[in-house]
Amino acid sequence: MSRHAWKNKAAAAVTFPPPLRFLIPALLLVLGLLSMWLDYELDLNNDMKRSVEDVTTQADATGRRLTSLARQHLARGEVEALREGLSEWKHEPWLRIAAVVDENGRVLASSIPEWEGHLAEETPAAGAWKRARENQDKIMEAPALDSRDVIVLAAFPIQLPSQRSSCLLLVYDRADAVVHAHEDARRRMAWSASVIALMCLCLWATLHFGVASRLERLARSVREFGEGRAVNIEPVRGGDEVHELSQAFKKMTARLADREKERAELERAVIDSAENERRRIGHELHDGIGQQLTAVLMSINGLHDELQARVPALADHARHASQSLRETLAEVRALSHGLAPVPLWKQGLQHALQALADATTRSSGVRCVFECPDNITVANEATACNLYRIAQEAVNNALKHADPGEIRIGLECRGESLVLEIDDDGCGLPEAPSEAGGIGFRIMQHRTEMMGGRMEHGAPPAGGTRIAVHIPNLL
Template identity: 75%
Template sequence: MNFPPPLRFLIPALLLLLGIVSTWLDYELDLANDLERDFKDVSTQAEATGVRLAALARHHLAQALGQGGLKAGQGELKALSDNLSDWKHEPWLSIAAVVDENGKVMACSSVEWEGKAAEETPAAQVWKRARVGYTKIMESSTLEGGDMIVLAAFPLQVTPQGRERLLLVFDHANAVAHAHQDARQRVAWSAAVIALMCLCLWATLHFGVATRLERLARSVREFGEGRAISIDPVRGGDEVHELSQAFRKMTQRLADRERERNELERAVIDSAENERRRIGHELHDGIGQQLTAVLMAINGLHAELQASAPAFAEHAQHASQSLSATLAEVRALSHGLAPVPLWDQGLEHALQALADATTRSSGLRCVFECPEHIKEVSEATACNLYRIAQEAVNNALKHADSAEIRIGLERRDAFLVLEIDDDGCGLPEAPADGGGIGFRIMQHRTEVMGGRMEHGAPPAGGTRIAVYIPYPP
């Protein structure tokens, strides 16, 4: 996958990230609000519980003093401890202890701390604050682990000289844990819902848009590369479907224009070929015959001059030789414009004649190979193949600097293959970028026949032009 990723991945990912970040911020805000609310609840609960336990402690201490003093009233202190133990299950209450003025525990919600100094109990922090003055204390504190507690101290003052106190410790850790747990559950549920929505969004973008656009792009690319003749429509009722329909109509118009262009170009080629044939015939039958007659007359004149005026006979001989050369050029030109073997004897004989004529005119070795007889080739196809071979041979003579040229014609599977090989310097890079006019004409003739043309180098080096046209067995 390239970076940045496609929108069908990027958009859901960004939305998921933003959703998780916003959920986390909401979690932090909710957690802070929950902790503040829970702390207020703990403080309110501590105030109410402290008032009730202080009244209970005063009652038991007054009963003990009425029985002859605190030492004589051990039963009342024991009852006070039992009552404090019953209150131990009060939400958030960690310890409740009644201490004397020296900080000795007289009654406690936990029996193991009775008779011990307050500094040794979990109420040590509240005792340190309470012993400074004989006043009511209600404050919060934070432990090393980050847990919050509420410390409370209530003066009992059973007697005017009494300095007893009720010490309370309310642990906020459970409330904090519950708040964290609730907040985490909300985050988890919110993240799950956001992830599910992003998944649905990705599925919509991927299967509903991206996949269909990719199918459309592949169809357009295949059409542009010539591997398809039309564009398959994409189903649906949205803009992608409308875009595919627009592309389909465009390709149909292009196909119609291409067909019209091919028909027009085929007509132009046929017209040009007919004109070439007419000119060739005119050169052969008209000017050629006239030049032949003039040559015969000059030859007759030469014979007479040798007998009557030998001094002028040499001039007649030079004129005869020049006219013979001109007549040969006219015949060669007429055969090039309208090759007689092509029209009279077929493609194979025309290609063989082309090879023989090339050998005679250029001095290079040009051979024609045809492993089996090729039948049922239309006149238009034969003409195009001959012209392609003629152009390729001329190119090899002009540019390849070769010593041998091979013209091959054979049937391979469902194709008729024409190959022109040479052992020269190889094909330049120009044909890959469009080539010259001759190369483009050869390629166009191949396309008119519904085939394809390939160019490259044979194993032995040089240049090879290969034309494949459909030729069913």
């Protein structure tokens, strides 16, 4: 996996802790659901407690009435009337069974006729009868058999003067009520959980689309501006602090752009001034000192001819002086051409680049060729000088670092661009020039930017190094 792909994969991975736009709604959702569960338990317990209290109250009232009724019927021996009286209570809410048992535990009368004559241990009132035998007083108990079943047991002793004591047993079952209580509590919890989840979703959407995504767009715009892939920062819409922050960044980039423009103009002025001074010195060397040396050379040549005729012994001195002066004149001309390489005549840049290639071949022994398939005229003297200086710097870099066998300088028009290429077949640079921080590379790049173009560097198919400069074709 490449380094760039690894960075993209790492950026796309989920980070921990998660962003606040996910963390805050998630925490609120968890806390909301926890509070709803606690509220559910509290409501359910309260409902169960109220249910037991209601049934106990009802059992006590019913027990008192049925005890009085049973006492009256048993005192008169009206067992059948007692049975009819108990059967009338079988439709009382939550009453499971009401039974009158004798001292031996046999059911004398019951709200459910099929249990009459059976022992109390065999009926649904077995628990109430067991507790009645353990305690001769009134018993009111509400043992919770499980979370879905609440039983209330009641036992009322029936004291008869002339007979043995009997007992009224009551069993209340609130299983259905408990089920409904659970269902109501779950329904309330489900509705509350849905509302909390919806509110957390709305909060996440607000944080994500209203804040985080806008901050991400602002951060991406600032990052692109910092990396040089954007010239300004697009403001983020809205009327909050994010919008104000984007406006502040936009103003800052505008000020930076103005300063960068001013700096570029100053640099361009400095480079133009330096180029003008170079050309002035070159012209002075060519037209001033060069002409004077040429005149002196002609005088020495005339002196040599005269000494050859009159004093042959001194003619060699004149010849040596003429040769030295000729070499000096050649160096002055070469220096003047280096300072002012691109004259403003037709195909001046082509001639200058061809002269650069020829001079490189002569001075270094490395074959340097210039290729230009079309006649290209660069009327702007500053552009021509910048292209020549870029080619000159690229050739010098190739000779210093690449150990090439051949260097190629190419100039051609490609669509809307004028392209200058310098290739070599050497070993190439150990690092990219921009990373190595070479001053020559930065100067070439700066000259390219001054012309409104772009510079590329890399390796041609055959190996080595290639510098390519693309500028708008304004010819």
